[in-house]
Amino acid sequence: MKILLIKQTSLGDVLHMTPVIRALKKWKADCQIDVVTDKRALGILENNPYINKLYVLDIYKYENEIFKSPSLFFSTIREFISHISEVRKESYDIAMDLQGLERSIIFLYLCHAKKKYAKGKWFGVKSNYYKDINAIEGLISFLKFIDCPDDGTDLDYFLPNTIEADFNKKIEHIKYSINSNFNIDNEYIVFSPFSRWDTKDLSVNKSREIIKEIQKLKDIQIILSATSDYDKECLEIVKGFENVLNSSGLFNLPELAYLIKKSKGMVTVDSFPMHTGCAFQKPLIAVFGPTSEVRVGPIAKNSETIRVENLECARCYKRKNCHNNHVCIENIDAKLLAERLIKKI
Known part of the structure; x- marks a missing residue:
């Protein structure tokens, strides 16, 4: 049996797909599972033993360049079509678009597959529309279409065999x-x-407040994790603290995953590191504000969420331009958060 799965972005969404991959492989041990994904997700999927082939796109490049100039428009279209052509060389028994966007559904429509299924509502293919359930459970519900038993909601994050040596080498380089x-x-x-949404991010002051409350309760090192985009903010957060390290922009995805795997626990906003912590079932407190913990919150063992209660504007799903002083994040009880974290670890 040959199965095609389409899940391009974002990183957390790609990680959410891994219980589906595992269930399919346990259902049909000799099946071939191929995945269409974005190159930024390689660090999540390339070591997964259940996957046979990865079709790797550069989605953000396409989105950023397609309308910059006529030449970039046509070169982007040609490159995108070449990926579709590559997928069309194979014939699949089952194809599933687990993304449900225009740029993903085109792969489903044009691939050669006997049975096709899509997230959302799309013409001509059997659709799986779900709302207000956890995203992981939503993806697992695709398995009902093909009578494949599910294997639970645990996330799989397979690291390379060399990760310990790679990580130690990176530390020496730093x-x-x-x-x-x-x-x-x-x-x-x-x-x-920090995350990819302004409205989900903790401010510098709130971050420092959380660190202070943790340090009051336990003498333990705190490692700040972020992309290089947040270098300035991270330097402000760690300033003046004892035993607080800034690792912004220093680690690639597998190295970050290894850092999280070896940790005693996490404090995180709704972001990819949160999902990574869930994959390794770390004691974890996740701060939620504009997004719904029902839809995307952690459901792994040892994880829990914290939010400001009784806000009318909560779960607004605005990515930017909060008009309510960011209260859903800024009014988080740092003392309560620290107490709950230390109790868990």
Whole structure:
């Protein structure tokens, strides 16, 4: 049996797909599972033993360049079509678009497959429309179409066999070329205060408040995790603190996953690091404001959420331009958060 899965972005969504992949492989051990995804998700999927082939796109490049100039428009279209042509070389028994967007459904429509299924509502294919259930459970519900037993909601994040050596090598590089004081303790907490949405991010002041409350309760190292876009904010957050490290922009996806795997626990906003912590079932407190913990909140063992209660504007799903002073995030009880985290670890 040959199965095609389409899940291009975002990183957390790609990780959510892994219980589906595992269930399919346990259902039909000799099946071939191919996946259409974005290159940024390679660090999540390339070591997955259940996957046979990855069709790798560059979605953000296409979205950023397609309308910049006529030449970029046509070159982008040609490159995108070449990926579709590559997928069309195979004939599949089952194809599932687990993304449900225009740029993903085109692969489903044009691939050669006997049975096709799509997330959302689309003409001509059997659709799976779900709302207000956890995203992982929603993806697993696709398995009912083909009478495949599900294998639970645990996420799979397979790291390369060399990850420990790779990570240690990166630490040595950081010490000798970037920051000689970058020493990771045996026990530490990962703190991830930023995401791809402005409205989900903790402010510098709120982040510092959370760190202070944690340090009042336990003498443990805190490692700040973020992309390089947040270097400035991270430097402000760690300023003046003892035993708080800034790792913004230092680690690739597998290295970040390894950092989280080896941690004692996490504080995080609704972001990819949150889902990574769930994959390794780390003790975890996730801060929620504009998004719904019912839809995308952590459901792994040892994880829980915290939010400001009784706000009319909660779960507004605005990515930017909050008109209510960011109260759903800024009014988070830092003391309560710290107490709940330390109790868990």
